Amino acid sequence: MPVTAKVTCQHKNESGDGEQRQVIVTFVPDYADGRNKEWSLYTPSLSLSMTLKGAVADQFEAGKAYTLTFEPED
Structure with a gap:
């Protein structure tokens, strides 16, 4: 049975430029x-x-809610 969790994107911390740009996205x-x-x-x-x-x-926006779904792999 899957378990779902509703989370909110709390923070986005960006570094780098262009193709090297990366972002740490934190959820609560x-x-x-x-x-x-x-x-x-x-x-x-x-x-x-x-x-x-x-x-x-x-694709993630700070302050917006998202749903996580945890399902076991076969």
């Missing part, structure tokens, strides 16, 4: 609608950051 749990209660007993806790190529990082 989104408490707004209570959905994270399905995997959290009291207060949701989650830590996630990704270092991405600039063009990929452009």
Whole structure:
């Protein structure tokens, strides 16, 4: 059974230029609608950051919510 977590893009830290541009994108749990209660007993806790190529990082917007889905691999 998959587990989902609602997160918010908290921060984007960019470095480099052009093809060498990379961005560290940091996410925090989104408490707004209570959905994270399905995997959290009291207060949701989650830590996630990704270092991405600039063009990929452009798909994420600070302050916007996203859904993570965790599913086991066969």
